[in-house]
Amino acid sequence: MWLTYEALCRGEKGPSDKILAKLKCRYLDNGNPFLKIAPFKVEEAYANPDILIFHDVMADDEIATIKALAQPRLERAAVQNLITGEKAFIQARISKVAILKEFEHKHVTDVVQRVEDMTGLTMETAEKLQVVNYGIGGHYEPHYDFARREEPNAFHSLGTGNRIATVLFYGEQPFFHQGGATVFPYLDIALWPKKGAAAFWYNLHSSGEGDKMTLHAACPVLTGSKWVSNKWIHEAGQQFRRPCGLKRPPPELTA
Numbered sequence: 175m176w177l178t179y180e181a182l183c184r185g186e187k188g189p190s191d192k193i194l195a196k197l198k199c200r201y202l203d204n205g206n207p208f209l210k211i212a213p214f215k216v217e218e219a220y221a222n223p224d225i226l227i228f229h230d231v232m233a234d235d236e237i238a239t240i241k242a243l244a245q246p247r248l249e250r251a252a253v254q255n256l257i258t259g260e261k262a263f264i265q266a267r268i269s270k271v272a273i274l275k276e277f278e279h280k281h282v283t284d285v286v287q288r289v290e291d292m293t294g295l296t297m298e299t300a301e302k303l304q305v306v307n308y309g310i311g312g313h314y315e316p317h318y319d320f321a322r323r324e325e326p327n328a329f330h331s332l333g334t335g336n337r338i339a340t341v342l343f344y345g346e347q348p349f350f351h352q353g354g355a356t357v358f359p360y361l362d363i364a365l366w367p368k369k370g371a372a373a374f375w376y377n378l379h380s381s382g383e384g385d386k387m388t389l390h391a392a393c394p395v396l397t398g399s400k401w402v403s404n405k406w407i408h409e410a411g412q413q414f415r416r417p418c419g420l421k422r423p424p425p426e427l428t429a
């Protein structure tokens with residue numbers, strides 16, 4: 175897995191032609207009348223699990239607002255200690271983060287509403303927008319966004335269940351292919367950040383179990399700087415939007 179992670183970061187590896195041949199680009203309106211006029215431009219980066227790229231979903235002025243709000247509040251990123259639940263600083267995650275509230279600025283409100291339109295999922299139980307800046311060498315080693323079986327208390331205090339899905343907006347990319355890709359080592363794919371685009375995937379199977387294949391990483395930035403904004407969407411409130419499936423995935427696909 176580690177060698178694949180590194181090779182993907184270097185741009186040396188990608189999915190097979192057989193997999194690529196099945197991927198499509200399409201317009202998406204989710205049945206929303208407004209979106210019939212201005213549908214999202216969606217590119218499939220992988221199918222099953224579906225990893226989607228939404229193009230042009232954050233405007234330049236929105237990106238500028240988000241950066242300006244976040245900049246003075248950036249703090250070193252931490253992770254949660256699995257046992258104590260406390261904040262810990264680790265070498266595996268080097269970046270600076272700030273949290274923005276939805277009502278701080280119209281641009282943030284609009285972006286959060288857009289995530290709802292893109293995904294069809296409710297934002298009522300989602301975490302606040304997390305803005306991340308990676309400088310040179312900044313990275314986040316392979317990890318899951320969801321709480322695994324052995325961490326049942328990870329999101330306990332939020333009371334909104336596990337992280338069902340992730341939306342990751344790209345606000346600035348390192349110079350072309352000079353690090354900073356979001357890579358999925360089990361799927362052999364690298365998403366090269368593109369300003370204004372966003373990646374979306376479900377972290378959980380429809381059974382509610384974690385999807386092992388969603389392991390991903392932010393590759394070290396080699397030149398320039400990388401900005402992303404994450405919206406982590408939770409399970410609570412999605413029961414009519416993404417109903418549970420009746421089939422359980424095989425144990426080797428869960429985590």
Ligand SMILES: O=C(O)CCC(=O)C(=O)O
Pocket residue numbers: 306314319342354355356390391392393402404
């Ligand atoms: O910055 C990226 O490309 C991915 C970030 C990420 O996976 C995370 O913050 O959980």
Ligand SMILES: [Fe+2]
Pocket residue numbers: 317318319390
């Ligand atoms: Fe992540």
